[in-house]
Amino acid sequence: MKFDPDAFAAGAEQSFAQMYPVLAALGQHRPRMLADYERVLADARRFRREHLEPSALRVELEVRRNPEYVAEDIICAASTAGFFGTMIPKTFGGAGLSFGAMIVGLEELGAGCLGLSNLLGVHGLAIATVSATGDIEGMEKVCRLLTEGERRGRPNLLSTAITEPTAGTDVEDVDLLRKARLVCEATPVRGGYKLNGRKVFISNGSIAHTHVVIMPTDKKNPVETTFAFLVESTAPGFRVGRVERKLGQKACPAAELVFEDCFVPETARLNSKALPGRAIELVLGATRGGVGAWGAAAARGAYERALLHARTHKVSGRWLIDEQWVQIKLANMWKNVALARALYVEAMLSNELFGLSQLVSGGAMGALQQRLPRAVLESQALRKLVVSRRTREALQGQIAAMEEWEVDTASAWGSASKVAGTDLGMENCHLALEICGTAGLRHDRGIEKIYRDAKLLQIYEGTNQLNRLEVFHRGVLRATARRSGGAA
Amino acid sequence: MNQQQRSEVTIVRQTAARFARDVLVPARHALLHHPDEALPAGLLDGLLGLGLHELGLEEEGERALLGAGLEELSRVAAAPASLVLAHVIARECLRQTGALERAPAAEGAGALLALPLYAEPGLGDEGPSLRQDGAAIVLDGIAELVVGAPLAGAAVLVARDAGDRERPALVLAPLDAPGVSVGPALLTLGMRGAPTADVRFSKARLPATARLAGATESGVVARDAARRARGPALAIAAGVVEASLRTATEYARERYQGGKQIVDHQEVRALLAGMVEDLALCAEAAELLCGDALAESRALALFARAKRRAAHATCDGVQLLGGNGYMEDYDQERCLRDAKQAQALLGRTDLAAQAATEAWLAEGAGS
Ligand SMILES: Cc1cc2nc3c(=O)[nH]c(=O)nc-3n(C[C@H](O)[C@H](O)[C@H](O)COP(=O)(O)OP(=O)(O)OC[C@H]3O[C@@H](n4cnc5c(N)ncnc54)[C@H](O)[C@@H]3O)c2cc1C
Numbered sequence: 001m002k003f004d005p006d007a008f009a010a011g012a013e014q015s016f017a018q019m020y021p022v023l024a025a026l027g028q029h030r031p032r033m034l035a036d037y038e039r040v041l042a043d044a045r046r047f048r049r050e051h052l053e054p055s056a057l058r059v060e061l062e063v064r065r066n067p068e069y070v071a072e073d074i075i076c077a078a079s080t081a082g083f084f085g086t087m088i089p090k091t092f093g094g095a096g097l098s099f100g101a102m103i104v105g106l107e108e109l110g111a112g113c114l115g116l117s118n119l120l121g122v123h124g125l126a127i128a129t130v131s132a133t134g135d136i137e138g139m140e141k142v143c144r145l146l147t148e149g150e151r152r153g154r155p156n157l158l159s160t161a162i163t164e165p166t167a168g169t170d171v172e173d174v175d176l177l178r179k180a181r182l183v184c185e186a187t188p189v190r191g192g193y194k195l196n197g198r199k200v201f202i203s204n205g206s207i208a209h210t211h212v213v214i215m216p217t218d219k220k221n222p223v224e225t226t227f228a229f230l231v232e233s234t235a236p237g238f239r240v241g242r243v244e245r246k247l248g249q250k251a252c253p254a255a256e257l258v259f260e261d262c263f264v265p266e267t268a269r270l271n272s273k274a275l276p277g278r279a280i281e282l283v284l285g286a287t288r289g290g291v292g293a294w295g296a297a298a299a300r301g302a303y304e305r306a307l308l309h310a311r312t313h314k315v316s317g318r319w320l321i322d323e324q325w326v327q328i329k330l331a332n333m334w335k336n337v338a339l340a341r342a343l344y345v346e347a348m349l350s351n352e353l354f355g356l357s358q359l360v361s362g363g364a365m366g367a368l369q370q371r372l373p374r375a376v377l378e379s380q381a382l383r384k385l386v387v388s389r390r391t392r393e394a395l396q397g398q399i400a401a402m403e404e405w406e407v408d409t410a411s412a413w414g415s416a417s418k419v420a421g422t423d424l425g426m427e428n429c430h431l432a433l434e435i436c437g438t439a440g441l442r443h444d445r446g447i448e449k450i451y452r453d454a455k456l457l458q459i460y461e462g463t464n465q466l467n468r469l470e471v472f473h474r475g476v477l478r479a480t481a482r483r484s485g486g487a488a
Numbered sequence: 489m490n491q492q493q494r495s496e497v498t499i500v501r502q503t504a505a506r507f508a509r510d511v512l513v514p515a516r517h518a519l520l521h522h523p524d525e526a527l528p529a530g531l532l533d534g535l536l537g538l539g540l541h542e543l544g545l546e547e548e549g550e551r552a553l554l555g556a557g558l559e560e561l562s563r564v565a566a567a568p569a570s571l572v573l574a575h576v577i578a579r580e581c582l583r584q585t586g587a588l589e590r591a592p593a594a595e596g597a598g599a600l601l602a603l604p605l606y607a608e609p610g611l612g613d614e615g616p617s618l619r620q621d622g623a624a625i626v627l628d629g630i631a632e633l634v635v636g637a638p639l640a641g642a643a644v645l646v647a648r649d650a651g652d653r654e655r656p657a658l659v660l661a662p663l664d665a666p667g668v669s670v671g672p673a674l675l676t677l678g679m680r681g682a683p684t685a686d687v688r689f690s691k692a693r694l695p696a697t698a699r700l701a702g703a704t705e706s707g708v709v710a711r712d713a714a715r716r717a718r719g720p721a722l723a724i725a726a727g728v729v730e731a732s733l734r735t736a737t738e739y740a741r742e743r744y745q746g747g748k749q750i751v752d753h754q755e756v757r758a759l760l761a762g763m764v765e766d767l768a769l770c771a772e773a774a775e776l777l778c779g780d781a782l783a784e785s786r787a788l789a790l791f792a793r794a795k796r797r798a799a800h801a802t803c804d805g806v807q808l809l810g811g812n813g814y815m816e817d818y819d820q821e822r823c824l825r826d827a828k829q830a831q832a833l834l835g836r837t838d839l840a841a842q843a844a845t846e847a848w849l850a851e852g853a854g855s
Contacts, residue, residue, distance in 0.1 A: 061675075065524060168810050169745045179747030201811045247806070247814050247821035315839075316611050325838055426803070433828065437836050438606045438633045441677045441829055448677035451828065455806060456814055463810055465755040 003311065003321040016041055020104070022345055033098070040101045043081060044108035051077045056113035056251070057446055063250035067243045070207050071116065071251055076154055078120045084146045084155040087127065089360075090377040091386050092140055093147030099124070099286060099357045100348040103293045107341070110297025111304065114453035115251030117297065121290070122203040122252065126158035126212045128286050131360050132279040133228055133272035134395035140387050141230065145210055156209035161199035161257050171214070172284065172462040173470075174276040177222050184259065186215040186229060192266045193217070195229065195259040198241065201460075205255035206240045209233060213257070214275060223277070228270040237262030248452030271392065278399060281407050284461065286356040288414035289347030291461045295421025296340035298454035302425070302432035303333040305447050309436045320435065329435055333428045340421040347410075347417035355410030359398055405478070412475035415467040422457035422464060429454050493549050497556045500540075504560035507538055512564040519565045519681035520822060523673035527681060531568075532597050532639065541572045541600070545580040545716035551778040555723035559774070562727025563734075566826040567681035569724045573717060573833070574603040574635040574682075578644035580713040581658060585700040590660060592641030602636035602643035602663070602687075608835035610646060610656050610710035616689045618647035618657050618699070625699050627661065627668075627689035637663060637670045638683035644700070645687070646710060655703035658710055659694070667692030678822075678829030714834045718791045719778030725798035725830040726770040732805030732823035733763045739809050739818070750808075759804045766801035770794045785851055788844035792837040795830060802827040 016038045017024035027034025051074055062069040078084065087102040088094020102124060109117035123146060130138045142158055149155035162171050170180035184197030195215060205211065213229045216222040231238055241256030272279065307330055310320040320326045351357045376382055385391075429451040433440040440447045458464045489497070511534045518525045535541075540557040543550045554576060558569040578601035582588045592599055604615070616629035631645045642662045649657040663670055671686040701709055740751035740760060750756045773794040777787055802824040806813035813820040831837060 064521070064675075163811065166744070176746045181744060201815075245816040247816075247824065314614055315608065325842065329838075430799070433832070434836055434838050437608070437832065438604070441606060441832055442633060443675040443677075448828075451677070452825070455803065455824065458807060459810055459814055463807065465753075465759075465807075468755075 036097050036101050037104050040105040044105035047081050048109055048112035052112035052116050059251045067245050074116055079150045079153055079155050084150045088143045088147055090374055092143035103290050103348055107293045107297045110294045111300040115249035118249055118252035123158040125160045125287050128283045129160055129212050132282040132356055133270040134392055134399050135270040135272055136387050136391045138270040157204050157207055159202050159204045159208035159211045161202045161211050161213045163201050165198055165200050169466050177276050182219040184215045185219045186217050192264050195262040197259055199257040201254045202257050203252055203254055205257050206243045206253045224274050226275050229264055229268050231264055235262050249456050281411055282356040285411035285414040286351050288418040288461050289344050289351055291457055292344035292347055292417030292421035295425040295457050296344055298425030299337045299340050299428040301450045302428035303337055306432035306435045326435055329431050333431050336424040336428050340424040343417040343420050347413040350413040351410045354406035408474040408478045412471055415470040419464045419467045425454045500553045500557045501560050504557040508561050508564040522681045535568050541575045548779050551719050555720040555774055555778045558720050559723040559727035562724045563731040566724050566728050567679040570679045570682045571636050574605045575601045577713050577717045578603040581644050581709055584709045587700055594641045597639040598641040600636050600640040602634045602640035604631055604645055605635040606633055606832040608839055609714035610707035616647045617650045619650045623696050624693045625696055627692045631687045633684055634687045635682055635684045637685040637687050638673045652703045656706045658700040658706040660698050660700055678825035719774050721833040722774035722777055722794055725795055726774045728823050728827045729767045729770050729798050729801045732802045733767050735819055736805045736808040759808045763801045763804055766797040770798050785844050785848035788840050792840040796837050798827045799831045
């Protein structure tokens with residue numbers, strides 16, 4: 001089929017409804033939510049064109065020369081655009097949008113540059129972790145670090161430290177955790193805790209103001225004693241170790257965090273039950289869908305660049321886009337984007353129905369966010385009402401009351417979308433490099449970078465191997481057990 | 489392969505492995521960070537001292553020796569191997585067009601020939617255009633990603649003959665001629681440490697003898713040189729996969745997760761099994777392709793498939809190491825980049841697969 005540039009120009013940029021038909025349909029029932037999502041997409045699209053894409057290759061080169069380089073200009077621009085506050089409740093100074101809205105924005109940014117998108121979005125993991133404890137005081141603290149900083153032009157970034165040098169997969173799953181060889185421990189001392197050990201590969205670890213650190217108080221019994229601690233980077237006994245030199249996503253530093261008798265006060269420990277089990281499941285069920293969205297972003301970034309290349313380059317005197325082998329590849333790439341997106345949207349919606357999002361942006365909290373004017377939501381009176389022991393107990397009660405099948409459903413969708421999205425993302429990178437030939441190999445054309453960036457998505461938030469097992473345990477096995485009336 | 493040839497291969501392997509261990513391993517950081525960092529003095533001289541670049545593609549025996557040497561180098565770094573391969577293919581083009589004596593007479597790296605190693609052989613993608621002007625030819629435009637250009641004395645490349653319906657013309661271009669400029673060394677996905685650049689021609693007048701062959705012959709020569717280079721090119725990919733598999737296997741034995749060595753998890757075994765399969769395919773195919781026994785359709789198909797599998801195997805190599813695989817320390821990320829770039833050696837795998845079908849049909853298959 002001959003490529004017709006005029007026909008193409010008409011549909012160059014997909015509308016929200018074209019990208020998200022399920023949501024568009026849903027929006028007929030919840031038009032407000034749809035309007036939020038559309039706004040986030042439009043804002044992210046503008047930010048991508050104006051800031052991310054023009055800087056992506058430059059930032060990579062800077063980090064290649066100096067792994068500690070940080071794209072401050074991009075952080076500040078995102079701050080001015082209000083990006084960090086997207087999913088933070090209005091009561092805490094944010095935009096009060098859902099986790100889902102944030103993910104839609106991350107796909108758009110990720111299609112421009114996965115590394116910068118991670119730099120600007122990885123605090124979502126910290127917020128999810130704190131939310132899943134139900135500790136409303138802790139939630140307020142981390143949220144305000146972002147929003148108040150954002151108002152001043154530079155948010156205080158957050159990192160989440162789970163992985164240890166000898167335990168990566170093991171700390172992502174409660175059954176494996178029992179067998180993990182942990183090196184970190186938070187020993188109770190008078191007035192607080194002393195943290196010891198090392199965390200590795202922590203995204204934004206070297207630039208974060210506060211770290212959500214996951215540690216057991218007794219490493220021989222991690223399942224019952226693992227909690228979340230808020231540790232400021234100025235805490236005595238805390239230091240940033242090495243900043244890694246890595247294959248891709250160079251714009252987002254991954255660092256080692258070292259704790260040497262690092263004292264934190266009692267209040268630094270988030271007030272909750274031990275995290276392994278329900279809380280960790282809720283966090284990963286939510287954030288893995290986010291990684292699925294970055295998978296869609298990788299698929300899309302690769303597709304968009306391959307399409308541009310095919311429209312503007314010839315082989316043997318013929319435009320690539322007029323070659324059938326190229327058309328078929330582009331069609332497959334389009335399909336892969338659609339599949340990856342469809343899955344993460346399912347994961348996102350299932351998370352809003354059954355997972356962490358129903359606690360944070362659903363229920364009474366969600367209704368308040370939607371209905372009350374910002375002035376009321378930001379008032380001291382309401383703040384006092386919200387940030388209270390009663391709210392904490394209510395939230396923790398809600399978490400405990402969630403049914404096992406609900407959590408399983410959200411987790412299975414999250415893991416499935418993570419595996420599928422990131423595999424499809426990598427597949428599109430392979431296809432893009434094939435179409436682009438020589439141009440695909442050079443850094444200055446920005447195509448090979450997506451390949452390097454996308455590979456990370458198959459590794460973090462649990463390797464795709466672990467996530468496949470999660471789909472088996474939570475999707476296949478538990479669903480089957482319930483149907484046959486057996487215990488899971 | 490007879491006994492004599494086998495022992496020659498062993499000697500080449502041992503020499504190349506020693507060079508890799510003694511010179512390339514210590515130079516690892518500079519190789520990874522080229523072009524930001526300069527290559528250590530002596531690395532190129534040492535590479536040339538191995539004599540691999542003097543091996544030809546004409547004889548099966550020499551191709552096997554070349555393949556063995558390049559495979560050994562690529563276990564540590566594929567970049568130096570790609571420099572040698574570019575030079576050897578360029579020389580083969582000169583040999584086939586009777587122009588060997590026109591190769592640059594310089595000493596050291598200046599004697600090297602550069603080549604756009606990742607372009608489709610003989611297709612003249614979007615390379616420079618060529619125009620006849622009396623006794624001279626005039627070149628205009630850019631030859632992209634010419635491997636070895638920042639070092640070499642001359643480059644062999646394909647231009648499009650403006651006077652002959654844009655058909656390919658094989659050219660030997662001295663890189664210091666007026667109107668010829670070599671751009672800065674480029675950062676590429678893999679094979680970092682093989683200085684590579686764009687070569688720009690601005691109304692560059694070269695003697696007519698710089699044109700190595702006419703339109704029909706140019707394509708034939710370029711494709712034939714590439715055909716002979718398939719085995720050694722695949723040996724580069726095989727070396728990279730071997731390195732990745734070795735690291736993965738060691739790591740799978742050392743690393744504990746879930747209370748056991750990760751090699752005891754079936755998913756990890758499956759990753760290893762896939763890599764072993766891919767390595768077997770690459771290494772065997774490289775050896776086969778150094779010979780002349782296969783029909784063209786099979787040779788092309790095998791070449792395309794093996795290059796693709798090499799890239800996939802090294803992705804699995806990274807995956808097996810989890811987060812460590814993504815970091816520079818463990819060499820898996822280098823293998824992933826080198827293998828993906830090796831997939832593009834001598835052009836796109838898809839076009840090779842299409843050429844395989846054409847050959848299959850031309851061979852009268854099924855009739
Ligand atoms: C750039 C980067 C950023 C990161 N950011 C963060 C962050 O912000 N915070 C954080 O806490 N962590 C972070 N991580 C860590 C990441 O989550 C871990 O790397 C990941 O969970 C895998 O753990 P591991 O690296 O220890 O691999 P391992 O667990 O050692 O796995 C090695 C291999 O064994 C396999 N394997 C292990 N156990 C099993 C099993 N039971 N069954 C089958 N196969 C198994 C794995 O699939 C893998 O192939 C980051 C990692 C990277 C690379």
